[in-house]
Amino acid sequence: MLMSNDIGIDLGTASILVYIKGKGVVLKEPSVVAIDRDTNKIMAIGEEARLMIGRTPGNIVAVRPLRQGVISDYTVTEKMMKYFINKAVGKKTLRKPRISVCIPSGATEVERKAVEDATYQAGAREVSIIEEPVAAAIGAGIDISKACGNMIVDIGGGTADIAVISLGGTVVSTSIKVAGDDFDEALVRYMRKKHNLLIGERTAEEIKINIGAAYRRPEVITMEVRGRNLVTGLPKTIVVTSDETLEALREPALQIVDAVHNVLERTPPELAADIFDRGIVLTGGGALLSGLDALIEEKTGISTMIAEDPLTAVAIGTGKFIEFAHGEKKNYD
Template sequence: MFTNVEIGIDLGTANILVYSKDKGIILNEPSVVALNLDTNAVLAVGTEAKNMVGKTPANIVAIRPLKDGVIADYDMTSSMLKEIMKKTSKELGMSFRKPNVVVCAPSGSTSVERRAILDSVRSFGAKNVHLIEEPLAAAIGAGLPVDEPIANVVVDIGGGTTEVAIISFGGVVTCNSVRIGGDKLDEAIIQHVRKTYNVLIGERTAEMIKMEIGYAPIEHEEMLMEVRGRDLVHGLPKTITLNSTEIQRALRELLLQLLESVKATLEDCPPELSGDIVDQGIMLTGGGAELNGLQQWLAEEVSVPVHIAPTPLESVAIGTGKSLSFIDKLQKISM
């Protein structure tokens, strides 16, 4: 009746993804919890909770228990994981207990942050829990030959952090992590609209602007978008028109910091592996990899071929699931 199930979890700042070896990605939900402040009861998790952001009464708050790729609110993360696991068991269509779980952790996370991740996953009854570094999981999910002595460069742009790593022979050779991701880009857009137009927009609106008219290169075909927000002078709803050039300017400083991180990682690369990078190029993963023109802009700036993973948003989750088959080998190398 009960079966041991192997699953991989991408515990991301913006989204939680669950991967099963047999069924692939079985769950992809935002990392948001809706909480009733009066009773401390969890009202909704995932997509349902995200739809409540900025639209709830005062006693209900939608919070994100993960910040910069690590657990900021332990109790909320545990509650969220329990709800996610309930949904997972329904998706798998069978009762299961004691699953074997691989969960990813940012490469720059401290031992305390890693312990919090392990404890929160164990709290719903996992049999064995393994941690895998996020860039390594992203590389496996993107289909790179990580267990060979070849340089694999991964730039994983998540919601809270960007991880840049060179991976060879199943381990991370050199890595840089910057706390710049999709959330920081959204924040930059909110601040730009506030300063320029005296209009306040929400996080979801900023995310839509980024996806539709956010560009990395300076030179691009200009696009316009109508946006609604609250006028800070009169307090009334207001519609403004934004163009892609001003959004590119708003994002430029953060993108340059991201570029510096990529360059710093490449500078730390051992000379033997540098030749491989010219041939293999750089692999972009994570939701931020889908920013318009990022691939072309990065390739021009670092003079190295840049590729985007087939499913950038799902790469880390797929990698955590696939790594179950050779997790012991990976851990021996990392030890």
Template sequence: MNISDIGIDLGTASILVYVRGKGVVLKEPSVVAFDRDANKIKAIGEEARMMLSRSTGNIVAIRPLKNGIISDYAVTEQVLKYFIQKASGKLSFKKPRISINLPGTVTEVEQKAIEDATYQAGAREVMLVPEPIAAAIGAEIDISKPCGKMIVDIGAGTCDAAILSLDGIVVDTTLKVAGDDFDNAIMHYVRTAHNLIIGERLAEDIKIHVGTAVERAQQKLMEVKGRDLTTGLPKTVRVSSEDIRQALQEPLSQITEAVHGVLEKTPPELAADIVERGIVLTGGGCLLDGMEELIEEKTGINTVTAEDPVSAVAIGVGRYPEVISGRARQDD
């Protein structure tokens, strides 16, 4: 089996690119700056994010992926082309072999769309990797043995919870609730509690600095500047970690219920393995303070975060062909 040259984690918020022998070489926002007047793409990734932060009204943001699914095929193709060229270098004449992650909710039609977009972007060979399997490989979990391992990957657009065994998925669920929903819940809270409008980036800052999934004895405080809904003038309010915990209860309860649901459907022998080995968290969403504790509290199962949760899927996607080909050689 051929080894993939490039692995791409096609995420809702970020795109990470893994190159064999080099590791993760690129991490940029999954955003495109589109000029409505000229009807063309002005910039992609980090350059687009910088442009949008100081652009006029004719430049708008397009996110090619929504909840892990391609929302704009033509734009996604351009985004993939940009990242493939950037990772392989402009002087590379040989088309690369590419492996790419596949969120759990994709239909066959959407799967074909991802594959076609990758070929059109310049791949000579495409391998699609289910997201939970990529996350497990990236978290250095050996899923080749006949015993159950549980992975919960909380990204920006989706949360994938899966039981894995013998290099396959035994039980899984994909929830379209994840990190972006945390930000939206914070924006909604600030608006309703303080009559204040804030943007997504500030909501994310609040989540990072004072957000928590569990009650803390020590409260963190943060001053938040926004626009008063009534007067339209700038206003500053103060929010606490307990405020944000309350704001996040709805999306967090949906995630813990999804994890619980997967465990309920797990065959008894594999469930015993999970109790013994625990649950592993990956994805940027699991970095919310107290996430491990919350899932452990709701399931009664020891829960840990992978060493590099943000890059786990990208690493796993990049290493997947190598891992599978190694297993094939062992079986011969």
């Protein structure tokens, strides 16, 4: 069956998800590539490369070819995409696939073109570029073809995209470079300042996932954190509470709230009324930060919910976008 040749790719700063029509999300791997500096050869891609972050000898570096949702290293991105497409589809397909890729709503024409070119190079027959909030809305199960306002807040690894969508398109949107990675960095800074403890990116991410909070948790939870004491230079373990992460994550969380506010201020009144009735939908990995929905709800007064599967919403929506776009055309031809 040739139709299953439709692929949706969520090209994220932190991870790449591949959706195949009829099969769902078939692959989810970190967008990390390990490169040998001496020979410029790629040593590992995906999960295997992620495990190398902060643990490699000098000549091997684990890099993220996507920074803040856009391509920062073209050649590596192209090779990484080719690898993931082959891994997801297998090399047996005779026809090249139709691929839709999503990018942050704030991406420039040049950045858009780079993604398109990389996708063609990776073996696509046809490429559709779709904005992240639109994909997130489709993936969250919202019918975006109606003349009704929906607000989506998609918080990824490198960018947070906030948009009001109606009639299949974006009415107002903003894309800020504050997202999951900034939560991690805020935790690294906090641990250094407050506890004189140096921790790595991966440890910071574990703290965020296990005890991170953007809004006070009903009960305080704790976690043991290992790092290097900056005074003695020796390894040290301390216990961190969820209330401390609340303090550490306050600034980036409020920046996201401000961006939501900014979009609401620019929303036409009819659509604003729709959003007030329907609420705000959060998608993306950042939506899983405990209490972020409660914080947005408190600051805006609009009920806020997390999409059913926030991590895969964008990938599913990107894959379904092909059907949506082709379905739209069919109606009027």
